Amino acid sequence: xxxxxxxxxxxxxxxxxxxxxxxxxxxxxxxxxxxxxxxxxxxxxxxxxxxxxxxxxxxxxxxxxxxxxxxxxxxxxxxxxxxxxxxxxxxxxxxxxxxxxxxxxxxxxxxxxxxxxxxxxxxxxxxxxxxxxxxxxxxxxxxxxxxxxxxxxxxxxxxxxxxxxxxxxxxxxxxxxxxxxxxxxxxxxxxxxxxxxxxxxxxxxxxxxxxxxxxxxxxxxxxxxxxxxxxx
Numbered sequence: 001x002x003x004x005x006x007x008x009x010x011x012x013x014x015x016x017x018x019x020x021x022x023x024x025x026x027x028x029x030x031x032x033x034x035x036x037x038x039x040x041x042x043x044x045x046x047x048x049x050x051x052x053x054x055x056x057x058x059x060x061x062x063x064x065x066x067x068x069x070x071x072x073x074x075x076x077x078x079x080x081x082x083x084x085x086x087x088x089x090x091x092x093x094x095x096x097x098x099x100x101x102x103x104x105x106x107x108x109x110x111x112x113x114x115x116x117x118x119x120x121x122x123x124x125x126x127x128x129x130x131x132x133x134x135x136x137x138x139x140x141x142x143x144x145x146x147x148x149x150x151x152x153x154x155x156x157x158x159x160x161x162x163x164x165x166x167x168x169x170x171x172x173x174x175x176x177x178x179x180x181x182x183x184x185x186x187x188x189x190x191x192x193x194x195x196x197x198x199x200x201x202x203x204x205x206x207x208x209x210x211x212x213x214x215x216x217x218x219x220x221x222x223x224x225x226x227x228x229x230x231x232x
Contacts, residue, residue: 007205011213014206026210029187030218032100033168036107040163044112045156048119049145063120069113074106078173081106085177098179103187106173111163118162122155123148157226161219168215188214 014022051063083089085097085105096102126148149156171189178185180194188211195204 004205006202008209010202010206011209015210022207022210024183025186025188025191025207026214028100028185029168029189029211030214032103032174032187033107033164034218036104036167037111037160037164039104039108040111040115040167041160043108044115044159044163045119045149047112048116048159049123049149051116052120052123053145053148066113066116066120070117072110072113073172074110074170075172075176077106077109078176081109081173081177097177098181098185100178100185102177103174103185106177107167107170110170110173111167114166115159115163118159119152119156122152122159125155126151154226157222161222161226164218164222165215168218169211 047066051059051066081102082097084091085094085102086092087097096105169189171193174180174185174187175190175193178187178190180186180190186194188207192204192207192211195201195207
């Protein structure tokens with residue numbers, strides 16, 4: 001308990017003093033996880049809407065794959081991305097391994113099934129006759145998709161929150177493809193692991209608290225947007 005209290009004091013000191021290293025790590029964490037979440041939304045939402053509204057052979061199998069991907073172990077994703085970007089991998093010529101870009105790719109892969117799964121659930125919660133009624137009123141396919149997305153916007157914001165929460169707290173894949181390089185790929189989770197390994201438990205607690213504050217701040221902002229949209 002004493003270590004945690006000292007860690008809380010250290011977190012307050014680091015933030016109040018504007019420690020450059022901590023601010024740099026925090027900003028990098030937000031930037032990498034935020035970009036990964038954005039990419040996952042761009043891929044996961046259309047995929048989820050497509051799976052929820054269309055009928056075709058193999059659809060249930062694809063939905064089961066999406067649901068399976070929601071619990072995909074991050075370390076497996078990290079290994080796959082590492083093998084892809086390593087020097088002798090298929091995309092090794094891009095030289096992305098141990099860069100923030102590789103971390104974004106890994107985190108986006110982790111978050112996309114989460115966003116897609118939440119999207120499928122949200123769209124399928126609509127009454128089945130609503131899409132048919134919209135089409136009967138003369139709406140095009142694109143208008144149908146847009147109207148359905150508007151109707152389930154609260155669920156989509158929940159999908160964004162779940163996707164961000166899944167990647168901002170991730171450590172295995174980030175460590176594997178990023179390398180935890182100071183000033184380049186070190187984020188709050190990997191910095192915490194490093195602090196624990198060095199026996200700096202108070203610093204590890206401080207970094208963990210800062211990570212929780214960052215995660216809560218983003219989630220609170222999205223929740224505010226979600227609750228406001230519920231009245232419109």
